[in-house]
Every structure is written in structure tokens, then in C-alpha cells.
Amino acid sequence: MNLESNTMGDADVVPHPESEVARIERPTLHNVVVSRLRDMIIEGQLPSGVRIHEGRVGEQLGVSRTPLREALKVLANEGLVELIPNRGATVRKLTAKEVRDMLDVLATLEELAGSLTCQNASEAQIQDVRRLHDEMLKFYSARNRLEYFKRNQQIHSALISLSGNESLAMVHDILQSRMKQIRYLGHRTNDQWAAAVADHEDMIGALEARDGQRLSSAMVNHLARTWDRIKNVV
16 A cells, blocks of 8 residues: 555645635525524414414425424424424414513613623624614615514624623523514504614614613613504514
């Protein structure tokens, strides 16, 4: 056996560390199915309380039951779906009390996060939130509700994450995930949508000014008005 030849052959296929090129990440089928199902729930194509017919939904998405069931497990962990033994998956239906309770907790978390975020966020991180805000406004102008909503939720998550408190961010993420379908309904009318955008303008202004008290108040007031926008649909 020619060890030198084999060694040289191996060297030919191992890239030099300084010349490595970032790999192109492709979305997996699993991630695509999770995302599509989540969007269908948020937009109400799969309404609250309705049993998810795996065969029908799988046919709509062009996937078999195996990736569909794996995706449903992820959404169950997010609180959007309930998995019932011998009955399959059902879109979770929240009661008015559950919604109000979660909004109260979210308000407490966001009030705490406001001052911490203004203290701890770097200028680059604040600019990243501004970029998300500007993208959200573009989707608002185009009346693209779903993409607007996704940027909206990313902004809330970013404001919490930048607080530097991992426990706060963990609890906030759990509750925000469970509230997605309900909060999406808060933009049903043009006036409601415009009011939500105005709230976000106040939030981004406070963040850029590093005014923690103002940001905390803006976030709490935004959640209070969220209840006013959705209380008639839960």
C-alpha cells in the first residue's frame, strides 16, 4: 500500500482553514413543513379548535404523514397545537382568561426588559432592530399582513433577547409562541393595524434614545392595547 499516495490524496480533498468557504444552508423539509403549518394556523386557514386532518393537510402541502406528524410535535411544543391520544392533533383554542393572563405576564416581562435592553444593547444590535422595524414598515405599506406580523414578532423577541436575561427571554418566547394566532387577529382593521404600527414607532424611538423607562412604558401600553384589539375575538 502506498501510504504517501493515500496521504496526498487525503490532503487534496481537505481545504486549507484559511480558504474555507461558508456552506450554503438549504431549508430542510422538516423546517419548511413546520413553517407552512405555523403560517396556516396564524392566518386562520386551520382555525382554533379544529382537528387537523393529516391526510388532507398532507395532500395540500404535498408531503407524507411522517414529516407532517414531526412538524405537529414541534407546534405542540410551541403551544399552537394539542396532541390528543387516539384523536390526533387539534389547533389549540385559548380562552379569554388564558389570553388575558398571558398578556399580563408578557407585560411584566417586557416592562423589566425595556430598561435592561437600553442599558445592554450595543449600537450594532440597536441598528439590527431598526432594520427589522424598517422591513416591517415596508410590509405594512404593501399590506402584506403575514410578513408584517413575522417582523413584528421578531422585533419583540429581539427587544427581550437584548435584555441579557436568558430566563426572561425563555419565558417570553414560550408565551409569545402560544399567542401568535390571537395576536395576528389584532390587525383585522386598518385602524387597528395603524395603531399597532404607531406603538412600534414609539418603541423604536425609545430604544434608539436608550430611554429605558420610555421603552418599558411603550411596550406595556402596546400590550394593553393588544387586549383591546383582540378581546372580542377570544
